[in-house]
Amino acid sequence: MLSGIKLSASALALVGALFAAPTMAQSAAHHDHAAHASHDAKPQVPAQRWATDAPLRAGMRNLREATETLNHYQMGHLDDVQRDNAVEKIDAAIKDMIANCKLKPEADAALHGLLAKFIAGAGAARAGTFSKAELAPMQEALALYPRMFDDHDWSEAAH
Numbered sequence: 001m002l003s004g005i006k007l008s009a010s011a012l013a014l015v016g017a018l019f020a021a022p023t024m025a026q027s028a029a030h031h032d033h034a035a036h037a038s039h040d041a042k043p044q045v046p047a048q049r050w051a052t053d054a055p056l057r058a059g060m061r062n063l064r065e066a067t068e069t070l071n072h073y074q075m076g077h078l079d080d081v082q083r084d085n086a087v088e089k090i091d092a093a094i095k096d097m098i099a100n101c102k103l104k105p106e107a108d109a110a111l112h113g114l115l116a117k118f119i120a121g122a123g124a125a126r127a128g129t130f131s132k133a134e135l136a137p138m139q140e141a142l143a144l145y146p147r148m149f150d151d152h153d154w155s156e157a158a159h
Contacts, residue, residue, distance in 0.1 A: 043113035043141075049150040050107035055100035057151050060142075062093035063118050067138045070125060074135050083125050090122040110148055117141040 069086035072078045094115055103111060117137040124134040146154045 043110050043144055043148065045144065045147045046106070046110070049146075049148060050104065050110065052149045052151045053100075053102055055097055056103070056111070056149065057153065059093040059097035059101070060145055060149075060151070060154070062089055063138075064142050066090045066093070067118070067121070067135070067142060070121065070130060070138070071135055073125070074130060074132060080128075083130070087122045087125045090118050094118060107149070114141040114145060114148075 066086040066089040069078065069082060069089075073083045073086065097111070097115070101108070101111070118141065121130065121134040121138045124130045145151070
């Protein structure tokens with residue numbers, strides 16, 4: 001029971017970091033904190049894709065790998081240890097992107113909309129309630145990423 005409380009606190013801390021860290025990482029002149037308070041449920045594809053940086057590209061690849069692992073877990077092909085490893089990979093990727101990505105405010109807000117899907121999926125997996133209902137938004141976020149962000153090396157075949 002105590003570990004459940006600890007994990008819930010970690011999940012809350014991660015969500016808090018998702019919305020707070022970019023404010024600290026970018027100057028107040030270039031970042032509107034209020035923009036993070038209300039992310040659209042469905043991120044919008046921009047007319048022109050936003051630029052990426054190395055931390056974003058690496059983080060999204062890690063999220064894709066972890067999502068694929070959770071897909072196999074959801075189908076019953078993997079055990080709880082492998083599920084937990086995927087959740088840790090999601091947590092680490094998100095923390096790294098928050099700490100190191102340097103994006104324009106609009107791109108940053110759009111990224112947060114995508115990352116929220118992975119946070120929700122990781123939370124469900126951590127709670128032992130992961131299903132197709134949590135997997136689908138994560139897969140949708142992965143499909144949206146190359147439409148929203150200019151990542152020349154991203155390939156759908158690279159699963």
